[in-house]
Every structure is written in C-alpha cells, then in structure tokens.
Amino acid sequence: MMTPIHADGFEQVALCRDEETGLRSVVVIHDTTLGPALGGVRMHAYPDEDAAVVDGLWLAEAMTLKAAAAGLGLGGGWSIMIEAAELIVADTDPRRADAVAARHGARVVAPEAALAVACDVLAPCGLGSVVTDQTLPWLECRIIVGGANNVLATPAHAAMLQARGILYAPDFCVNAGDLIFLEEQLLGHDSAHAEARVRQVGVRVAEVLDRSRRTGVSTADAATELARARLRP
C-alpha cells in the first residue's frame, strides 16, 4: 500500500507498507528539473515513520543540490527502508512477560536464556548482579542499560564489559528517575518541573560516557567519580 504525503517543494513523497513482508519504506522524489531523480537507499531503525520521512526528504534534496552543483543532468531522490526493532522480553513470572509482549508486540524468551540473546540493547530491570564471572561470556549485546539496581556483581565487571566491547550505562545514573521524582514531591514541585528534571537523566548519562571516553576509566568508575565529587567538602 502506498500513501502519498504532501511535502512543500517536493515532487512526490510516499510512505509504503507491504503487508506480506511487513516492510515499511519511504520513497522521495525531490526535483526532476534537470533529469531523472537519482539517489540511494538508507536502511535504518528510525524511532518512528515521521523521522524516516524527514530523513528521506533531507537526503533527496541534498541529491538535487549535489547533481545541480556538479553540472549533471540529474534530479534528486532517495529511498528509506525502515528497519523494525524487535523487542524481546523475559520475566520469571510468565504472566507478566506475556502481558508486556501482548501490549508491545514483543517476543518472550525464558529468563535463563535472556542474557544470551544476540541484541543491540540488554536492559536488566529485575534483580541485580546480572553481570557476573559466569554470565559475562554469554552476553551477546552491544549495550547494557537497565533499571535494576546493582546490575554488576562487582565494579570490576565494568572494565570486563569494556574489554568485551560492551557499553555499560551505569545503573544508578540510568535509573535515578524515581529518586528525582521523590525529591520533587518532597520539595512540592509540580509534575512538569519533575518531568523536566527526570529528562536530565539522559544528559547526565551522556556526561558519564563522555568522561569515560576521555579518561579511559570504565563508565562505572566515571559515574562513581562524578557522584563522589559532590560528596567531598
């Protein structure tokens, strides 16, 4: 199914969905004044369809300008293939796992298999001590970022993850939202104020990752250093 989309200054834009394969794509023809539209194909996991369309528009227009500036008899276009992200969930309570899977279209795996799933992001959100000497070799993820407290069995496991090329976002930075929210309540702030502060969690995590990159210390040590710096008189 092709759904035309109007975009000012673009000759043709369409959002395409193939029901059989589940493929979603965007086709953009920006300008054919100088000749047939030529452009590439980008495959990417966009957060939503709007983001894919915006990227397609941007790339197609850039191709028009590139061809015109190079003196070619070509126009500009682009195609986007929207990669679907797969959500895989596990819970020791199967009813909870099934409920989340039904709500979000996820696949359920057994808790004992979850750590070994090949994935981009592993999010431990139940009990802590998930990364241990025993489990470390099983991990097939690129990033660990989860809500559980004390994800690592010991701080030394952060360096072991680093050595395996797995980026670890320190738990006490990532999961601070609830604590921030509680302080906001104690201070009597409204929910908009609280939400704005909770949204700063991402900024703090980025600071920690940046410090780790710059100094070479593990992300867990970088987070601990930043926290301890506030505790010093």
Ligand SMILES: NC(=O)C1=CN([C@@H]2O[C@H](COP(=O)(O)OP(=O)(O)OC[C@H]3O[C@@H](n4cnc5c(N)ncnc54)[C@H](O)[C@@H]3O)[C@@H](O)[C@H]2O)C=CC1
């Ligand atoms: N509730 C909060 O505001 C905050 C919680 N945390 C931490 O997040 C973690 C979860 O807390 P809550 O969501 O409040 O607990 P919860 O008890 O509401 O949820 C935990 C879920 O994890 C499941 N679970 C337990 N062990 C598991 C395992 N080995 N494999 C897969 N699933 C397992 C449970 O069945 C349950 O569904 C804890 O580590 C907690 O300390 C951290 C910050 C804030």
Ligand SMILES: CC(C)C(=O)C(=O)O
């Ligand atoms: C707020 C407290 C109880 C908490 O669960 C946490 O932030 O770890």
